[in-house]
Amino acid sequence: MMSFWRRREESLVVGAAGLALFLAAFLPLAWTFIEAAAADPPALRRGLAALKAARPWILLGRSLTLAAAATALALLLGVPLGLLLGKTEVWGRRLALALQALPMSLPPFLLGLGWFYLFGAQGFVGSEASRRILFSELGAVLVLGLAFAPVASSLTALGLWGVDAALEEAARVVAGPVRVAVRILLPAAWPAVALAALIVFTLAFSELGVPMFLRVEVYPAAVFARLGGMDFAIAEAGFLTIPLWLVAIVLLGIERSLFRRRSFAVAGLRGRSAAPLPLGRLRFPAAACCWLATLLLLAPILSLAARAGRGGGFSAANQWLWPSLANSLILGCAAASLLAVVGAVLGHAAARRRPGEKILDGLAALAFLAPAALLGVGLTAIWNRPPTRFIYGGPAILVLGFLARYSIVAIRSFAAVLAQFSRDLEDTAAAFGAGYLRRFLGIVLPANFRGLAAAWILAFVFCWRDLETAVLFYPAGWEPLTVKIFTLEANAPEAVVAALSVAQAAATALVLALGFLVWRRKAPW
């Protein structure tokens, strides 16, 4: 009997994680399809007509272009920054990297507001010309590209920290720093860069707040207009998501082919690190570039801080801050832990190419790309029933929503770490009779403790900054801070909104600092 269970341990554990993803992501999304297909004939006709019209396809083209341009900008800025800050002897590189993470903690809409206070017609350094640029498609690309560049720099640095020190040092004997970076380091960090590209493209593509604020019409706005409008045209919204699934499938295909090109296995995030790459005469210009870029990424937060300070926002914000901050912390910790567990199990399955991993990975990617509004409608329909009231009526529904939306982040980040971890140890343990759970808890997790901590931190940041998922179905009394800022933005003094945004960034700095302390520790097992 014991051996029966031991043989099936892996299937059961992966199945349980997959089931959680199925309940959180597949059922709600499938429900919206069924609802769309089962709509009455006039609604179906309107849905088909919406898809046949030229306008949605024009918007789709614009959204794809916008997301591609923002991704290109984020990678162009983020990957070299990640390389310089993660691997070279730039002064204050760790501080710069940590500071860059702060913009990731704010919904891009608030960063857009920061840029508006800077470059609006009557902004701190604004003019008519800067206003015209800001309120244009180029402005949207710049705001989104700069908002998401820290995703690329952080993931690149994370990927580079996993490169085998011996391999890197051997290369340095025969090659200069540029060649080592281009031929050894960047190819080794390729999975992390590919993940960054996927995340940035998806976030930029599904972003609604920034384009609406800058008056750029995009595809997600067309879906939202049907779900948020008076007639609640869910069938039309369902039909309009069909092109999104096609986009998601193409994206996944591209990303997977890039992922496979990873050139060689490396040591992972647990081994000794190589000494920073010497830059020689380039050290000063490289440091200046890195710090200027960091300042550029922080500019909207500094602008928000200046706006808050100018209007006495910090003292007035006090009365709005604390309950929502506590909600965000509790929800973020609970969701990040669940995501880390699911991400570790499914990330391991993905790295070891277990059967069904592609389906689960694809489902997680689809849920990430799907409009949050659609996911919210589906979650309400599936979970708001008397037997599951304890879930829908409380914060657990938000944890489920975060699991659906951000599992791809945890799965892929842990899989990227495991891709650099030799499976010999696991195979040896298996040959000596160790079951899946023993190998997973005794070898995989301790050896990749930093990777697990990194997955937790990444998941936490995504849940912490989330606005679009939570805003639609957060339970009464469980309003996260991002939602509070967004709803207060309607009529609260600008200085208060700016101060709350700065508080959100400051709280992130604290959480990241704690996370970093944990990350630096050795495995506690």
Add this chain to the structure above:
Amino acid sequence: MAILLLSFGAGFWCVSGCDRGGPRVVVYTSVDQVFSEPIFRAFEKRSGIAVKAVFDTEEAKSTGVLNRLIAEGGNPQADVFWSGDPVRPLLLIQRGLVEAYAAPNARNIPAAFKSADGSWTGLAARARVLLANTRLVPADQMPRSIRDLADPRWRGQAAMARPLFGTTTMHVAALFSVWGEEKARAFLNDLKANQIRLAGSNGEVKRLVAAGEAAFGLTDTDDANEALREGAPVRVIYPDQEGLGALIVPTAAVLLKNGPNLENGKKLIDFLLSKEVEKALAESAAHMPLQPGVAVPPGVSAIDTLKAMPVDYARLAEQMERIQPWLREWAGL
């Protein structure tokens, strides 16, 4: 490991219902949080009943929680809907999701601002106004009518919120109702031809006008009041006082059928309809009291001093649902 365990603890606490116990009332509201939350806190202090609230977002104003209330209809989570306008509650009434409640405090509310059977009761009203930047619009050229939004003189310089959400949808539906289909569509097409700037929300219209990004725009009195409080160079104009009249938008309190805390819901509605709340909202949000005898602070108009647009809110609800697909097309979505 300790962090993971702690987090799981937090998760378990969440799932097991960490905020159970004690009397409570659940309210969904599309009244701006900055104004509604202090009212709820005052009620908590007065009654000892905890208020658990869901606030609407600015961009989906009123339709976000409305659609949620409809979606939750089979298993209601909320006891009270405090709507930013009287039209959305009518959509709930049509679907049988509302419990009529003739609140004692509703007696003195004018009949135009409540239903006869107590399905909805109006309180603290806003008006739709034009907000002009005094640095960009000379005093002798101030707009006086919403038709000025389509005046070629202001080509590309006027702003309004997308008419798909919030009070702007209601305003457009009122125009369809008062002017008729053809004239209203022509007006909206004129606005488009005049390159009107479509903002995400009324609050954003205020921000654009206050920052000089737009010369003037159509918004609500509470947004306009906020611009005045922030010291922005703006002037508030009640439009069409010699003609059509300004659209009055009372907020509305509604008791929901089969809510989990029905009696507490009634107590909250009684409180919302009190003179004390109307006075507080007049002071904080420039809302016009509907109860007689509530003094208005300087800068806030009394409801009986305005020429109001003659509208039947029940008809507007039907109109709004009907014109939504056309409005999406008009907005390019």
